[in-house]
Amino acid sequence: MTNTHATSSTRxxxxxxxxxxxxxxxxxxxxxxxxxxxxxxxxxxxxxxSHIPGxxxxxxxxxxxxxxxxxxxxxxxxxxxxVGSMLASAGSAYQGTFRNPLADPYLLGVxxxxxxxxxxxxxxxxxxxxxSLPLAAFLGSLIAVSLTYALGRSSIAGRSASSxxxxxxxxxxxxxxxxxxxQQRNSDKVREVYAWILGRLxxxxxxxxxxxxxxxxxxTIVLLRYRRVLDVFAVGDEExxxxxxxxxxxxxxxxxxxxxxxxxxxAVTGLIGFVGIIVPHTIRLIxxxxxxxxxxxxxIFGGVFLVFADVIARTAMSPSEIPIGVVxxxxxxxxxxxxxxxxxxxxxx
Amino acid sequence: xTPVLTATTMNIDNLSVQIGARTIVQDVSFxxxxxxxxxxxxxxxxxxxxxxxxxxxxxxxxxxxxxxDFDLNSLSxxxxxxxxxxxxxxxxxxxxxxxxDYVMLGRTAHLKMLASESTFDVDMTTxxxxxxxxxxxxxxxxxxxxxxxxxxxxxxxALAQASPIVLLDEPTSALDIGFQQEVLTLINELRKEKKIxxxxxxxxLTTSGIYPDRLLLMADGHIQVxxxxxxxxxxENILTHYGAKVRILNDFGRPIVVPTDF
Numbered sequence: 001m002t003n004t005h006a007t008s009s010t011r012x013x014x015x016x017x018x019x020x021x022x023x024x025x026x027x028x029x030x031x032x033x034x035x036x037x038x039x040x041x042x043x044x045x046x047x048x049x050s051h052i053p054g055x056x057x058x059x060x061x062x063x064x065x066x067x068x069x070x071x072x073x074x075x076x077x078x079x080x081x082x083v084g085s086m087l088a089s090a091g092s093a094y095q096g097t098f099r100n101p102l103a104d105p106y107l108l109g110v111x112x113x114x115x116x117x118x119x120x121x122x123x124x125x126x127x128x129x130x131x132s133l134p135l136a137a138f139l140g141s142l143i144a145v146s147l148t149y150a151l152g153r154s155s156i157a158g159r160s161a162s163s164x165x166x167x168x169x170x171x172x173x174x175x176x177x178x179x180x181x182x183q184q185r186n187s188d189k190v191r192e193v194y195a196w197i198l199g200r201l202x203x204x205x206x207x208x209x210x211x212x213x214x215x216x217x218x219x220t221i222v223l224l225r226y227r228r229v230l231d232v233f234a235v236g237d238e239e240x241x242x243x244x245x246x247x248x249x250x251x252x253x254x255x256x257x258x259x260x261x262x263x264x265x266x267a268v269t270g271l272i273g274f275v276g277i278i279v280p281h282t283i284r285l286i287x288x289x290x291x292x293x294x295x296x297x298x299x300i301f302g303g304v305f306l307v308f309a310d311v312i313a314r315t316a317m318s319p320s321e322i323p324i325g326v327v328x329x330x331x332x333x334x335x336x337x338x339x340x341x342x343x344x345x346x347x348x349x
Numbered sequence: 350x351t352p353v354l355t356a357t358t359m360n361i362d363n364l365s366v367q368i369g370a371r372t373i374v375q376d377v378s379f380x381x382x383x384x385x386x387x388x389x390x391x392x393x394x395x396x397x398x399x400x401x402x403x404x405x406x407x408x409x410x411x412x413x414x415x416x417x418d419f420d421l422n423s424l425s426x427x428x429x430x431x432x433x434x435x436x437x438x439x440x441x442x443x444x445x446x447x448x449x450d451y452v453m454l455g456r457t458a459h460l461k462m463l464a465s466e467s468t469f470d471v472d473m474t475t476x477x478x479x480x481x482x483x484x485x486x487x488x489x490x491x492x493x494x495x496x497x498x499x500x501x502x503x504x505x506x507a508l509a510q511a512s513p514i515v516l517l518d519e520p521t522s523a524l525d526i527g528f529q530q531e532v533l534t535l536i537n538e539l540r541k542e543k544k545i546x547x548x549x550x551x552x553x554l555t556t557s558g559i560y561p562d563r564l565l566l567m568a569d570g571h572i573q574v575x576x577x578x579x580x581x582x583x584x585e586n587i588l589t590h591y592g593a594k595v596r597i598l599n600d601f602g603r604p605i606v607v608p609t610d611f
Contacts, residue, residue: 010450225463231450235441235443241426242407244426244457250462290445
């Protein structure tokens with residue numbers, strides 16, 4: 001009885017945290033260095049460190065390069081980090097509460113709902129406020145996730161994993177159609193909205209980061225706090241109730257947090273799909289199915305993944321940029337099919 | 350809150366369960382005290398599982414469920430779980446979860462929602478695993494275990510929950526005769542040692558006559574006959590409520606139910 005927690009596979013070993021920290025630092029450096037104007041990693045690192053008070057490191061970078069780092073690339077990398085971590089942790093939270101390995105904000109229609117909400121806001125108000133755009137997106141996403149859940153549950157095959165995703169596809173199609181309709185009626189803004197639908201980090205500045213950060217930080221903290229609860233959901237609603245979990249209340253809180261965070265992300269970056277399915281599943285393969293590992297690791301590697309996806313988006317067809325949503329879909333759709341094809345009875349929920 | 354393990358008495362009064370317009374369980378009343386084993390038998394669709402689910406708080410019910418004069422239906426899920434543990438007929442086995450983590454889920458009711466397990470919870474889990482001879486299984490995936498081993502693990506989870514009342518829905522239905530006997534002996538020992546009140550449903554009539562103190566024969570949502578095995582397992586009762594022709598043999602005072610064609 002002395003080897004505390006030794007037999008549990010829910011803790012993240014300390015060495016893994018170290019690896020995570022290294023991965024995040026390396027990702028930030030790579031995300032900043034790679035681009036039309038090449039800046040060496042050493043110079044970048046020195047430039048970043050020179051701004052930390054008390055270290056007294058001098059950077060040799062000239063002003064224009066420093067401006068590229070501070071005004072263009074760094075905010076873009078930070079935005080990719082927070083949005084990626086939100087989408088991935090929301091994905092794992094949906095998977096846990098719905099006990100469905102295929103749940104993802106994009107596939108559940110949450111992103112489409114947020115898209116419709118945000119589009120309506122853009123169209124109705126000439127220049128929507130920085131704070132209200134995520135809230136409009138949130139309303140849209142909540143309507144979408146409720147619809148998907150209700151439809152997925154009421155169908156005949158209500159307990160199978162695919163019925164929820166089918167419902168999500170239908171809801172997403174409906175809301176996307178509604179969004180297209182709204183755009184058609186407001187053709188003057190169609191370009192603006194279209195660029196946004198494909199997902200973009202291109203015009204990210206610090207103001208975008210500041211707009212989403214509060215929402216995402218709060219939502220991520222909530223999801224992290226509920227990670228043990230997500231493990232209790234794994235035995236199904238009936239048994240979870242008899243274990244003493246207030247199932248409905250817990251599920252409501254988790255869905256609200258995941259949806260608000262996703263909506264905030266969608267409100268700035270547009271629809272970026274599949275992050276919530278690629279990242280948690282890759283982590284499952286390595287670290288197992290416990291949400292006590294999955295949620296924190298999704299927060300970290302969701303961000304890492306999206307920064308790399310963005311690096312591909314802006315370098316693959318340089319000098320022009322591919323929308324980042326296209327990059328994640330090109331990786332994610334085959335990955336999704338792979339999961340679908342390799343699902344065995346009981347292997348993934 | 351962990352209830353102090355003195356004598357616990359559960360009184361069930363006029364319990365009814367409705368699903369939609371259908372009444373599945375109607376006016377069921379009985380009493381059970383620590384150390385007792387009450388077994389509910391009855392034909393398919395009699396309402397046995399629904400009765401257990403109502404007691405467990407999974408299905409809403411009308412009537413009274415009182416434990417030591419606490420109204421169970423007025424308690425939160427968490428407080429209720431401190432009184433009653435439930436083992437489902439076919440428990441959901443979470444993919445990739447190991448035995449230790451699965452059994453530790455039993456500690457949920459003793460934790461605040463956002464807290465994580467303390468050393469006490471870990472020790473409790475380790476203790477229960479050792480006690481049921483599952484120590485070597487701790488790191489194994491639950492999904493990889495055989496039926497008999499899984500049943501022990503689900504019982505271990507109920508014990509880790511440390512509730513004075515344990516509900517077991519068909520604890521032996523998926524097991525061969527060897528594992529059946531092993532699991533039933535285990536339950537029988539545990540209820541005496543730990544002063545647990547056990548309410549189970551059971552399919553096999555002869556087996557239901559061996560360990561439980563009392564049998565409740567349910568049909569059409571009502572308890573039709575209640576009493577000891579010899580009182581309940583009669584040719585007449587089984588013909589009336591199951592529509593089956595059987596003969597009752599006597600094995601040193603215990604009834605053995607044998608199907609017959611005349």
